[in-house]
Amino acid sequence: xxxxxxxxxxxxxxxxxxxxxxxxxxxxxxxxxxxxxxxxxxxxxxxxxxxxxxxxxxxxxxxxxxxxxxxxxxxxxxxxxxxxxxxxxxxxxxxxxxxxxxxxxxxxxxxxxxxxxxxxxxxxxxxxxxxxxxxxxxxxxxx
Numbered sequence: 001x002x003x004x005x006x007x008x009x010x011x012x013x014x015x016x017x018x019x020x021x022x023x024x025x026x027x028x029x030x031x032x033x034x035x036x037x038x039x040x041x042x043x044x045x046x047x048x049x050x051x052x053x054x055x056x057x058x059x060x061x062x063x064x065x066x067x068x069x070x071x072x073x074x075x076x077x078x079x080x081x082x083x084x085x086x087x088x089x090x091x092x093x094x095x096x097x098x099x100x101x102x103x104x105x106x107x108x109x110x111x112x113x114x115x116x117x118x119x120x121x122x123x124x125x126x127x128x129x130x131x132x133x134x135x136x137x138x139x140x141x142x143x
Contacts, residue, residue: 005115008108009094013086016064016072021084028137029059029110030129033092033099035067036075040123041105045079047126048107051133052083054142058133065089065104111136 011031012022023029032048034041052060062085064072069087076085092099098116099106107124109132111117117136120128126143133141 005111005117006096006098008098008110008114008116009091009096011061011086011091013088013091016062016069016076016085016087019084021061021086023061024059025114026112027057027059028112028133029061030133031061031063031108031110033063033065033104033106033108034075035065035104036071037067038104042075042079044105044107044123044125045075045081047124047129049079049081049083051126051129051141051143052081055133058137058141059083061086063088063091065092109133109136 013020015021048060060083062081062083064085064087095108095116098108098119103121105123107120108116109118118132130141130143
């Protein structure tokens with residue numbers, strides 16, 4: 001429900017590639033929290049990468065948690081994740097209960113107004129992600 005949506009925090013900080021990134025406001029954003037050792041994270045990574053490539057109008061970002069940087073970099077390369085990944089665990093805490101403390105993978109969809117519009121706990125599927133993105137964007141999403 002739109003009225004029950006919580007504000008998403010500003011997302012900016014250090015990324016896995018050694019740079020910094022700031023999420024653009026006013027765009028639908030998919031935030032995926034993952035770790036390289038997490039089997040469901042490995043299962044969904046190709047889906048997220050594919051969606052990000054086919055839907056440049058939607059921002060995709062990752063937040064790696066409880067992982068070491070070399071394993072996380074290998075994960076990004078293995079699954080060809082084509083979007084920035086934050087390395088700051090404290091970003092997770094800023095979501096005020098939208099992300100369960102030990103629940104990975106978790107995928108949040110932030111609407112154009114900067115509100116958390118959906119949460120997927122566990123690995124996402126093509127059908128689920130497409131449905132939620134179309135519902136939130138009001139448009140067609142390429143899967």
